[in-house]
Amino acid sequence: MKPATTYPERRDDVRLLVVDPDGGAGGAMLHETRTPALPDFLAPGDLLVVNDAATLPASLRGHDDSGHDIEARLLAARCGGATFAAVLLGAGDWHARTEDRPPPPELPVGARLRFGALDADIAARDPRSPRLVELRFAVTGDDLWDALYREGRPVQYAYLAHELPLWAVQTVYAARPWAFEMPSAGRPLSWQTLLALRRKGVRWAALTHAAGLSSTGDPAIDAALPLAERYDIPAATVRAVAETRARGGRVIAVGTTVVRALEGAAAKQGGLRAGPGETDLLITPAFRPRVVDGILSGAHAAHESHFSLLAAFAGPDLLAAAAAHADRAGFLTHELGDSMLVLPGALATAHAHPSASQNGR
């Protein structure tokens, strides 16, 4: 499968592969359609949970005191506000794959970096890689946000045809800027689709999850991804999840960040509670979700690590068949690509509760 290299003509009209482990009429478990039809596969009483994190301009370009080019990609905010975990990359720019970029010079704790008008120093180095550091900026609070938005750019991808501006990496419900890369499973959701879901009786809820970097090009760091990420779950979302489950509705997560936040919180003592937290939960094929019934995700090729996350929601044979279908049908992958809905009962829903979706524009 190939990555989508440009933004789709309409953000909400891409291909959608529905994967239903329960199977629909005649036992079919795969159904290909387009994202405006998403409301057909959710039933009244279901709950769609989105990650409302806005995407930060997390890539900063600058140099060290000796004049070496450095790119810092922020991947987690630390308490106190002036310090961020970051990955350092060497010369070159986003046109090159990160794994092909020369490494940055090894920088000691205390080394100073300058990103345009924004200064920082290395406050700590992570034992896993000299390129994984804690960056402490010289300014804090409003001044830091001002400088970050002035000097930073959104993280870019080598497969892109054009650089993505900041507005292009936001979902339609982006709120607090917590995400270091776009929570891209939600990119194909438009208000047209979200309002059609609500007309059908599907509820929405949001949480905020600080999506980190998807890859860095440094094998030592990539092996450790995803690092612990913070989240914040509003009380209204916890209530909506409880009500949905009590009434037999399904909880559908938009993206793995939502799965991590909900399941990470639910796995803690006392179960799913409102409020901020941090999770290092890893979703593996052996993982049995307690809260989430299905997932809307970007399309991924079978060899991508992201793909194995879907195995928490469908068996390996079905997923292999889904990947083969998507591959044959020319689905596009990655941040700007096509979508996949893995949800037990999705196809029976489409039969029993066809949506009166008003997709005519």
Added chain:
Amino acid sequence: MSKQLATGLEGQGVLVTGGSRGLGRALALAAARAGARVALVAREREPLARVAAEIRAAGGDAHAIVADVGQRDAVAAIAGQAAAAIGAIDVLINNASTLGPVPLRLLLDTDCEDVERALAVNLVGPFRLTKAVAGPMVLRGRGTIVNITSDAATEAYERWGAYGASKAALEQLGRIWAAELAGTGVRVLNVDPGEMDTRMHADAMPDADRSLLADPVRVAARIVALLMGNDGDGQPRSGSRVAVSAAAATTS
């Protein structure tokens, strides 16, 4: 800030554009006094920082964002910085606007670029910013968007062509926003503050008798009262045009 006035906006996030002078400054001060966390936007750093400092000195919560709402790439940054500073945005006040070159000119003498700039700042900027902040408002099921308009939007005043046309379009956009957002908990109001004693008014009409112009502080208090929903005769309906004079508000 005065305890007795602190009712209605405690803990709410309010984003005001054009916050360094005139009505925008007065709105930011009034919202902060009512307990709101305020983010103010303007192009010039110094005057904006002074207003934010003034609010903080009085015990309020204010955050300055230096940006031009007329620039396409500025809007995602404004929304991001505001949400980083004040969290959820409950109220957006699209107050920033430009008259274009003064003295105001007849349309036959107006440069096309000046019309484009008026539309960029007075219409397209508020559209983009509303689009950026209304999404999370709909998701949360509440929020208020206020478009500051003018009687130049409804009356055909000579020499006010670029400004008047941009404000008329802003009002129509506001009505359509309100229609599309009906039932979501997000309301949109077009608010006409009337003639005020501001620098913009002096630029446009330098010979006006200032004693006949309203004090923006009193007008801002009226508008903030609308946001708090304690203006006496009930909440204006979403999509309505509210004419606020320093004396009273009338809805049409």
